[in-house]
Amino acid sequence: MTRSENIYLVGLMGAGKTTIGRQLARALKLPFYDSDKAIEERTGVDIPTIFEFEGEEGFRDREQKMIQQLTQMEGIVLATGGGAILREENRRLLKENGFIVYLQCSVERILERTRRDTQRPLLKTDNPRDRIESLFAQREPLYLSCADFKIDTGVMQSKEVVSHILEEYNSVNR
Numbered sequence: 001m002t003r004s005e006n007i008y009l010v011g012l013m014g015a016g017k018t019t020i021g022r023q024l025a026r027a028l029k030l031p032f033y034d035s036d037k038a039i040e041e042r043t044g045v046d047i048p049t050i051f052e053f054e055g056e057e058g059f060r061d062r063e064q065k066m067i068q069q070l071t072q073m074e075g076i077v078l079a080t081g082g083g084a085i086l087r088e089e090n091r092r093l094l095k096e097n098g099f100i101v102y103l104q105c106s107v108e109r110i111l112e113r114t115r116r117d118t119q120r121p122l123l124k125t126d127n128p129r130d131r132i133e134s135l136f137a138q139r140e141p142l143y144l145s146c147a148d149f150k151i152d153t154g155v156m157q158s159k160e161v162v163s164h165i166l167e168e169y170n171s172v173n174r
């Protein structure tokens with residue numbers, strides 16, 4: 001772990017990275033960035049459109065470029081996309097430049113939270129449960145390998161999650 005002003009949130013889709021990141025930034029009076037939102041602003045199109053025209057790999061290339069840029073900033077809260085940790089270079093950049101919080105969440109909760117979602121192309125499948133289970137199996141070891149701190153967002157209100165993260169961040173970053 002690096003002593004740093006930055007907090008980076010990782011975890012599966014629907015774990016709450018965007019929601020909790022925004023609240024955490026407000027509490028710390030730091031600017032909030034979301035890598036997906038930044039990509040959408042840069043390209044002028046939404047994430048499903050990027051997947052449609054460029055495929056997942058095209059999106060991952062854009063995501064990597066964005067992570068490279070955002071990890072050069074100091075004093076931010078960053079919500080990454082759920083798959084950002086798939087690339088080793090992203091994991092390295094995140095580890096070197098910030099305090100990484102893994103937002104853990106059960107498959108069941110993720111299913112509930114993403115049921116009506118239209119903005120996550122990887123969940124546009126006949127069997128979202130199978131998809132989430134396989135993403136969980138593939139990614140959980142990667143999230144754990146990066147994380148400085150992990151917390152289950154499925155069993156607490158977001159406000160409570162934020163205060164636990166703040167407590168931990170302040171204790172290691174004094």
Ligand SMILES: Nc1ncnc2c1ncn2[C@@H]1O[C@H](COP(=O)(O)OP(=O)(O)O)[C@@H](O)[C@H]1O
Nearest residue numbers: 012013014015016017018019113153156157158
């Ligand atoms: N305890 C909680 N923590 C975070 N999000 C929660 C919680 N309970 C319900 N939610 C809801 O779950 C969804 C999480 O989505 P989002 O923040 O976009 O996650 P991610 O960025 O990780 O995909 C939001 O609709 C949020 O309101």
Ligand SMILES: O=C(O)C1=C[C@@H](OP(=O)(O)O)[C@@H](O)[C@H](O)C1
Nearest residue numbers: 012013014036081082083120121
């Ligand atoms: O898990 C993934 O591979 C993805 C997660 C999404 O972000 P959220 O985790 O914020 O939903 C977004 O980056 C894209 O749809 C791919």
Ligand SMILES: [Mg+2]
Nearest residue numbers: 017018079080
């Ligand atoms: Mg998000």
